[in-house]
Amino acid sequence: MCGIAGILGFYGDKSYHLKAMTNALVHRGPDDSGVWVDEASGVGLGHRRLAILDLTPAGHQPMASQSGRYEITFNGEIYNFLELRAELENRGHRFRGRSDTEVMLAAFDEWGLAKALSRFVGMFAFALWDGHDRSMHLVRDRLGKKPLYYCWADDVFLVGSELKALRAHPVFKFEPDRNAVALYMRYGYVPAPYTIYKDVFKLLPGTILRVVPSIPGNVEGPCQYWSIHEDAAHGEPSCLKSDVGDAIAQLDHLLHDAVKVRMISDVPLGAFLSGGIDSSLVVALMQSQSGSPVRTFTIGFEESDFNEAEHAKAVAKHLGTNHTEFYVTAEESKSVIPLLPELYDEPFSDSSQIPTYLVSKLARQHVTVALSGDGGDESFFGYKRYRTARYLWGPIHWLPEAMRSSIAGVLSMVSPTVLKDLLPWITPELNKHGRSGTVGDKLQKAASLLKAKNPEYLYQALVSHWEMPENVVLSAKEPVIPHRASIRANDRNSFCSYMMYQDTVRYLPDDILVKVDRANMGVSLECRNPLLDHRVVEYAWTLPLHMKYNNGQGKWILRQLLEKYLPKEYINRPKSGFTVPIASWLRGPLREWTEDLLNKERLNRDGFFNSALIRRRWEEHLSGTRNWHRQLWAALMFQCWLDRWRYL
Numbered sequence: 141m142c143g144i145a146g147i148l149g150f151y152g153d154k155s156y157h158l159k160a161m162t163n164a165l166v167h168r169g170p171d172d173s174g175v176w177v178d179e180a181s182g183v184g185l186g187h188r189r190l191a192i193l194d195l196t197p198a199g200h201q202p203m204a205s206q207s208g209r210y211e212i213t214f215n216g217e218i219y220n221f222l223e224l225r226a227e228l229e230n231r232g233h234r235f236r237g238r239s240d241t242e243v244m245l246a247a248f249d250e251w252g253l254a255k256a257l258s259r260f261v262g263m264f265a266f267a268l269w270d271g272h273d274r275s276m277h278l279v280r281d282r283l284g285k286k287p288l289y290y291c292w293a294d295d296v297f298l299v300g301s302e303l304k305a306l307r308a309h310p311v312f313k314f315e316p317d318r319n320a321v322a323l324y325m326r327y328g329y330v331p332a333p334y335t336i337y338k339d340v341f342k343l344l345p346g347t348i349l350r351v352v353p354s355i356p357g358n359v360e361g362p363c364q365y366w367s368i369h370e371d372a373a374h375g376e377p378s379c380l381k382s383d384v385g386d387a388i389a390q391l392d393h394l395l396h397d398a399v400k401v402r403m404i405s406d407v408p409l410g411a412f413l414s415g416g417i418d419s420s421l422v423v424a425l426m427q428s429q430s431g432s433p434v435r436t437f438t439i440g441f442e443e444s445d446f447n448e449a450e451h452a453k454a455v456a457k458h459l460g461t462n463h464t465e466f467y468v469t470a471e472e473s474k475s476v477i478p479l480l481p482e483l484y485d486e487p488f489s490d491s492s493q494i495p496t497y498l499v500s501k502l503a504r505q506h507v508t509v510a511l512s513g514d515g516g517d518e519s520f521f522g523y524k525r526y527r528t529a530r531y532l533w534g535p536i537h538w539l540p541e542a543m544r545s546s547i548a549g550v551l552s553m554v555s556p557t558v559l560k561d562l563l564p565w566i567t568p569e570l571n572k573h574g575r576s577g578t579v580g581d582k583l584q585k586a587a588s589l590l591k592a593k594n595p596e597y598l599y600q601a602l603v604s605h606w607e608m609p610e611n612v613v614l615s616a617k618e619p620v621i622p623h624r625a626s627i628r629a630n631d632r633n634s635f636c637s638y639m640m641y642q643d644t645v646r647y648l649p650d651d652i653l654v655k656v657d658r659a660n661m662g663v664s665l666e667c668r669n670p671l672l673d674h675r676v677v678e679y680a681w682t683l684p685l686h687m688k689y690n691n692g693q694g695k696w697i698l699r700q701l702l703e704k705y706l707p708k709e710y711i712n713r714p715k716s717g718f719t720v721p722i723a724s725w726l727r728g729p730l731r732e733w734t735e736d737l738l739n740k741e742r743l744n745r746d747g748f749f750n751s752a753l754i755r756r757r758w759e760e761h762l763s764g765t766r767n768w769h770r771q772l773w774a775a776l777m778f779q780c781w782l783d784r785w786r787y788l
Contacts, residue, residue, distance in 0.1 A: 141665075149182055158185070214264065220259075275351060395671075413436040644677070722769045737775075
C-alpha cells in the first residue's frame with residue numbers, strides 16, 4: 141500500500157512541491173519515496189512506498205513501462221499479477237523485478253488501459269502518464285477501496301491519495317463548501333464526488349478521468365469502466381436455477397480463491413477477527429489454506445454491551461489461529477479522538493472509526509498486511525435496516541401518502557410517555573430491529589418512515605443523521621448527488637435489493653472503506669478484503685434474496701458456508717457491533733469537551749451551524765429524554781476538523 145501524488149501545470153519547482161505532497165503521506169508509505177518530473181510536458185508524479193511485494197529497489201516508484209510510453213504512481217495491489225505475468229512473458233515481455241506494478245505497465249503496453257483494467261483483480265488507485273498522447277489518466281478500483289482526490293487550482297492540476305497531499309501545494313485554497321457540509325450532516329460523511337472543499341473532488345469508484353495539461357481547468361470524464369448496476373438490475377429476475385448446495389459450492393470456490401490471492405505477501409500477514417460471520421469466514425478460509433497458524437487480532441472493551449472479544453477468542457481457538465487480543469479502557473479509546481481530524485482529512489462521523497484505528501494499531505505491531513471481513517453486509521443482506529425496511533414498507537406502502545403523513549403527525553405530537561407501552565405494537569419491527577434508544581427516538585424514526593413518499597425516501601430516512609440538514613447548516617443548499625444508474629424499488633424484495641445497491645455504490649466506498657483505509661494507513665498497515673473481490677460481488681448479485689435473507693436471518697448463504705468450519709453455536713448468536721458507547725460518553729467523560737466545541741458563542745463565531753438547534757439537541761441529549769449522539773457526533777467531528785485545518 142502506498143501514497144501517491146501528481147501535478148500538471150507549469151507552476152514552481154515540481155520536484156520540491158511533489159516532495160512536500162508525498163511527505164504529507166509518509167504514513168501511507170514509510171519505506172521509500174520517489175519523484176518523477178517531465179518539465180517539458182508540465183507533469184510530475186510522486187510516491188511513498190509501503191513495501192509489500194518485491195522489497196528490492198526494483199519495486200521503486202514512480203515506475204516507467206518497458207516501452208517508455210507510460211509512467212505510473214500506483215497505490216494498491218493486483219492480486220492476480222502472477223497469472224498475468226506468466227501470460228505476458230509468453231507474449232515476449234521481460235521483467236526486471238517481481239512487483240505487480242511492473243506487470244500493470246506491461247499489461248498497458250500489451251492491451252491498452254481499458255482492456256488491462258478488465259483483467260485486473262485487485263484494489264488500486266493510480267495516476268498514469270501517457271507520453272504518446274501527453275495526458276494523465278486517473279483510475280480508481282471497481283468498488284472504491286483505494287482513495288483518489290483531485291482539483292484544478294490556479295491552472296495547476298493536483299491529485300493525491302488524501303486531501304492533505306493536495307493541501308501541501310501552495311496553490312491549494314482552504315475554502316469549505318457549505319453545501320458539502322449539509323451533505324455531511326445528513327450522512328456522516330461527504331459523498332463522492334464531493335469533498336468538504338469547493339471545487340475539489342473524489343474520483344468515483346470504477347472510473348477513469350483523463351486530464352490534458354494543455355487545457356487548464358478541463359477534465360474528460362470520469363468515464364465508468366465497471367459498474368455493479370447491470371448485475372444488480374438483471375441479477376435477481378434471472379437468478380441462478382441451481383439449488384442451494386450448488387450455490388454454496390460456487391461461493392466457496394470463489395471465496396477460497398479470493399482469500400488465497402490475498403495471502404500473497406513478502407511481509408508478515410494476519411487478519412482481523414471480531415467473531416462475526418464475515419471475519420470468521422475469512423479467517424476460516426485463510427487457516428484452511430495455511431500451513432501454519434494464521435495471526436488474528438481483536439480488541440475488547442470494558443463495556444459488556446460493546447465487547448465481542450470473548451467470542452472472537454473462542455472462534456480463534458476452534459480454528460487454531462495464533463490469536464492476539466487487547467482490552468482497551470474507555471480512556472484509551474477516548475485518546476484516539478484528537479487524532480481523528482488528522483487521520484480522516486475531512487469531517488467523518490462514523491464512531492466505529494475509533495475501534496477500527498485501535499485494532500489496526502494492535503495488528504501493526506505484529507504484521508504489515510491484514511485481511512478483513514468488510515463487504516459482506518452490502519452484498520449479502522447484513523444490515524439491520526434492511527430487515528426494518530422489509531417489514532415496514534410492506535404494511536404501509538399501500539396507504540395513501542396523505543394518510544401516512546397524518547399518522548406520522550399524530551406520532552410526532554403525542555407524548556412519548558403515553559405511547560411508551562404501545563410502541564411494540566405500533567412499530568414492532570422497528571422496535572425489534574432498530575437501534576437502541578429512547579421511546580422518543582423510536583417514535584421520531586417511525587414518524588419519518590411513515591412520511592416516506594416512496595421506497596427511495598424511506599431509504600433516505602433510514603440512513604440520515606440530520607433529516608433536514610439545511611436547517612442546521614447556515615446558508616447551505618444540500619446538493620443533489622450526481623445520478624448513478626440505479627435499480628427499481630417497488631415490492632419488498634426489489635426494495636431490499638435497491639437498498640443493498642445504494643449501500644454498495646455510496647455507503648460502502650464513502651463510509652466503510654474510508655474508515656478502514658484511513659485507520660489502517662494511519663499506522664502503515666495494508667488491509668485486504670476478500671468479500672470485496674469483484675468476482676464475489678458480481679456472483680452475489682446473481683443470487684435470489686432468499687439465499688441472503690432466510691428464516692429471519694441475513695447473510696444466510698454465508699452462514700451455511702461457515703458451518704463447514706464452525707459449529708452452529710459459534711454462528712447463530714446476536715452481534716453487538718463494532719462500536720463504542722458514544723451516547724453515554726457525551727453525557728459523562730466527554731461532556732466538558734462537547735460543551736466547549738458546541739458552545740453557543742463558539743458556534744456563532746464559526747458561522748457554520750444554527751447554534752439554537754444544535755444547543756437544543758445537546759440539552760435534550762444531556763437530559764436523557766432523547767438520544768442524539770449520531771447528530772451531535774457529526775457536529776463535533778466537523779468542529780474538530782475545522783479547528784485542525786482552518787489556520788494552516
